[in-house]
Amino acid sequence: MATLSFPDLCRLFCCPPCPAHIASKLAFIPPDPTYSVMPDETGNKYMLHLTDRAEWQYSEREQQALEVFLVRTSRGNRVACMHVKCTTTVPVSKYTLLFSHGNAVDLGQMSSFYVGLSARLGVNIFSYDYSGYGASAGHPTEKNIYADIEAAFQSLRQRYSVSPEHIILYGQSIGTVPTIDLAKKYECGAVILHSPLLSGLRVAFPDTKRSWCFDVFPSIEKIPKVTPVLVIHGTEDEVIDFSHGLAIYEQCPRAVEPLWVEGAGHNDIELYSQYVERLRQFIHNELP
Template identity: 70%
Template sequence: MNGLSLSELCCLFCCPPCPSRIAAKLAFLPPEPTYSFTEDEASSSKFTIALSERAEWQYTEREKESVEGFYARTSRGNRIACLFVRCSATARFTILFSHGNAVDLGQMSSFYLGLGSRINCNIFSYDYSGYGVSGGKPSEKNLYADIDAAWHALRTRYGISPENIILYGQSIGTVPTVDLAARYEVGAVVLHSPLMSGMRVAFPNTKRTWFFDAFPSIDKVPKVTSPVLVIHGTEDEVIDFSHGLAIYERCPRPVEPLWVEGAGHNDVELYNQYLERLKQFVSVELVN
């Protein structure tokens, strides 16, 4: 979420534009793409990922072979990039990961391999419309269509059943994650630094959801029937900690949340308890 001046905010909200305008202004910061897709010689529907230096790949070239790219088409006509990262031969769960705001699949690929191999899950991710090599423009409606296309690709291309899928959303990625989780029952849901709604981020004293508000996750969370793990840093300077608390309180099936004392918006993963909590959730709580 980027900082807006008071006059810009007044302009946005005093003469309320359509929600997609608020969403685009407040939320979407696609970086310059940090990767490209190269067609696989053996299959025209399979791509290998070529990373630029900005993607900072932390592993060997050989490990890059566990990363498979392809395109999916959304119901709104955009072609979005998808990535399947095979982290473990024994993984029961695949995480459908919706990433944060100012990154793309190239920047996230190293993190995915590290996370998946540490918690014994495969990871499937996608770039939102207008991010990375995905077509179209970022918007709230596209966000929901993007995760739908990713979900159907994961189900049909890899044959993974819903009870073995964990939906993981980070920051803006919690928005499509909650939307999908409110419509499908899955193995579990992880909401990492979630937001209640766009208006509540911009105006912390907002007590209700206005008709022109964007990303109204707070109103969709009560419909999520899967177990939900909420993770939030107590010193989050972008999406206040109160958002995580409120989302947690509205979940029908919450598990023990992870409140990371002293963590901000972009450093929760650096704390030991982050991996420990996810390991416990995936390998103990969900299995029992």
């Protein structure tokens, strides 16, 4: 997350505060799009075109198997969605991960990771880009990302006939913010929080001990209503301190055994073998 400049601090503590402005400064860094979504000749199906910056690691056949489309949110933005169907030969789970990715990436950059994770876990993965990211219209704001994930959730349920109890909400970094907000409002199979943050102010000012009305991303106030939860965090996270993950875990009413990855930072947890092992154990053995 970005640090705050002096003008940002002035806006934060002005009267009234400007939480939307601070939210965009703190969290949202949309990359240059690494893909495009174009309708085919019938206009009923969309085609995915990846740029070299997406660093696609699989074959063209596997790329064509990715289903992409646009859905309109309650705030009027059309956001891009991607469905990765599991094609592994190992036993396939009944669950679908609704994946809210981290900052400074888009669906194009995440696509290879999704294909690999889907195969290794034996699950389908459904993801979306926040407003202003990738092929999604609009601008990234706190209110927009809440509307974005809700549109994705409803689309997953209706388009693919996935029942809520078979949806696992997975949030990574800034993606834990809309994940927790949605999980507070809707029943789902489970929640996975990867490098979660307590709130925007607590990231910018680590000594903050209480919640303020002008704080952004107040996940700490919502997490007591979320269950069941698996929390994952690196002990050497240089962006969102490990203390955030620990506090989120302690506030969960029904958290399972967390995964604290010793020595991991903010962007390398996936490289540790225990990452996939813990996810597989959680999905296949610990959920009903």
